[in-house]
Amino acid sequence: MKTRPAASIEVRGLRKQFGGNGVVAIEDASLSxxxxxxxxxxxxxxxxxxxLLRCIAGLESPSGGSIMVNGASVSGPPEGLGMVxxxxxxxxxxxVADNLMLPIxxxxxxxxxVRERAAALLALTGLQGFENAYPAQLxxxxxxxxxxxRALVDDPVLLLMDEPFGALDALTRDQMNIELQRMWLxxxxxxxxxxxxxxxxxxxxxxxxxxxxxxxxxxxxxxxxLPRPRRLAVRASERFNxxxxxxxxxxxxxxxxxxxx
Amino acid sequence: MKGNLTALAVLAxxxxxxxxxxxxxxxKPIILPPPSAVFADLFSxxxxxxxxxxxxxxxxxxxxxxxxxxxxxxxxxxxESRLLDKSIYALIVALNSVPKVAVAPLFVIWxxxxxxxxxxxxxxxxxxxxxxxxxxxxKSVPPDILDLARSLRGGRFATLWRIRFPxxxxxxxxxxxxxxxxxxxxxxxxxxxxxQRGLGYVILSAQGMFDTARVFAAILVxxxxxxxxxxxxxxxxxxxxxxxxxxxEHVHTx
Numbered sequence: 001m002k003t004r005p006a007a008s009i010e011v012r013g014l015r016k017q018f019g020g021n022g023v024v025a026i027e028d029a030s031l032s033x034x035x036x037x038x039x040x041x042x043x044x045x046x047x048x049x050x051x052l053l054r055c056i057a058g059l060e061s062p063s064g065g066s067i068m069v070n071g072a073s074v075s076g077p078p079e080g081l082g083m084v085x086x087x088x089x090x091x092x093x094x095x096v097a098d099n100l101m102l103p104i105x106x107x108x109x110x111x112x113x114v115r116e117r118a119a120a121l122l123a124l125t126g127l128q129g130f131e132n133a134y135p136a137q138l139x140x141x142x143x144x145x146x147x148x149x150r151a152l153v154d155d156p157v158l159l160l161m162d163e164p165f166g167a168l169d170a171l172t173r174d175q176m177n178i179e180l181q182r183m184w185l186x187x188x189x190x191x192x193x194x195x196x197x198x199x200x201x202x203x204x205x206x207x208x209x210x211x212x213x214x215x216x217x218x219x220x221x222x223x224x225x226l227p228r229p230r231r232l233a234v235r236a237s238e239r240f241n242x243x244x245x246x247x248x249x250x251x252x253x254x255x256x257x258x259x260x261x
Numbered sequence: 262m263k264g265n266l267t268a269l270a271v272l273a274x275x276x277x278x279x280x281x282x283x284x285x286x287x288x289k290p291i292i293l294p295p296p297s298a299v300f301a302d303l304f305s306x307x308x309x310x311x312x313x314x315x316x317x318x319x320x321x322x323x324x325x326x327x328x329x330x331x332x333x334x335x336x337x338x339x340x341e342s343r344l345l346d347k348s349i350y351a352l353i354v355a356l357n358s359v360p361k362v363a364v365a366p367l368f369v370i371w372x373x374x375x376x377x378x379x380x381x382x383x384x385x386x387x388x389x390x391x392x393x394x395x396x397x398x399x400k401s402v403p404p405d406i407l408d409l410a411r412s413l414r415g416g417r418f419a420t421l422w423r424i425r426f427p428x429x430x431x432x433x434x435x436x437x438x439x440x441x442x443x444x445x446x447x448x449x450x451x452x453x454x455x456x457q458r459g460l461g462y463v464i465l466s467a468q469g470m471f472d473t474a475r476v477f478a479a480i481l482v483x484x485x486x487x488x489x490x491x492x493x494x495x496x497x498x499x500x501x502x503x504x505x506x507x508x509x510e511h512v513h514t515x
Contacts, residue, residue, distance in 0.1 A: 057408075058412075059411055059412065076414075077414050083412040085405045085408065085409065087405050089403070089406045089408075091406070091424070091427070092504050093430070093502065093504045102409075102413065102423070106414065134504045136506065
């Protein structure tokens, strides 16, 4: 499949405060993401990691600092953006095939031009044969697969994922991690993946950006040097556990994890 | 289907008891005629009843169609504009508690004695249910889906047409089911106030002659019409939103 070049992201001194003197969600966050990189954003609930993603998506406007996607300042959703939400955000009244076509319909594009790509994506996620099924007929995992296919169908340059597997059971979640890695390896989109699972963040990411609790600041950025394609068994490896314990130590330092009562 | 048969059996039972009671207690026909007398009157002049029923039906459907059109338009304006939401919507909710039947005589003064004032009353009584449910529906889009639409750079109109509208359909149909019955009430009220035609007129003129059987016959036709109109909306609903949870038994057929 022919794809567009992936986007770069440049976040400098980002600050986000809700309301005039409301909650400060993010404080002084700076981050550079190279084209084609898979970056996990990890942090406790309510630490502003989703806000970071929403600012990059142009859904929230920063209170300070700057965000550039492909060198252009973000003011509103950038072109070629694919998003996946925690709840799949599928349209109940469209079947799987028509749900995939939503991005095309919104830009008045030619459905026929992406039909082949849509079929390939469905095949890649084991959804072939479900084109005519409605979301209500699908399991949680299948619904989220459709949502991911929808985010990819219009060949985005940037994929933003906001805890996409947070609502799935552990087994489905592992399966989705494998499939997402496979899709990413095929096209190397720039991906920003928000999660609160340490092992998911390490398993998927080239880098793991660790956030502090509110106001969210970047505590550390960890390079994950594990060869790809990674298999689930890698999670039992010494190196993987080294990363995990480094992150746990960070969280302990923030007072988020305590061994003794 | 089985439910319909049960309902029919219950109805037949009610008619049977009614007939038996009237005969057993020798109730005066002017107070309560037996169903046999009601049906006899009905079938003595079916074309005449049908003609009046047709008039009432047209008035009802006219008022209802107008209510859907204007109601949905108002709902869209209310949802799309903060200002209108705060001004008009509050007013509409307040106006809804005014007994609209009371203004019926005004429409005769304004619009004369033709079909127009009846359509206007049917419209006025039905439109509130449409506006209120349509606004509810248009506002019921999950925030994730609105974010998705924005991330796809969907404009206001595209979001309205492709997201808000389909999302509002279940709620809109709930409103239409209420509104169709209300439109029928409005049509009858209009015919009560001034008319030479329609089932409301039949009831009023039969009352003048103490022809109780005829009043009952007209009410029976009205009841049948009310049920048929409700079923019609329910059928449209099934065709329009087969994906919705309320239509579940129809979704899981594959």
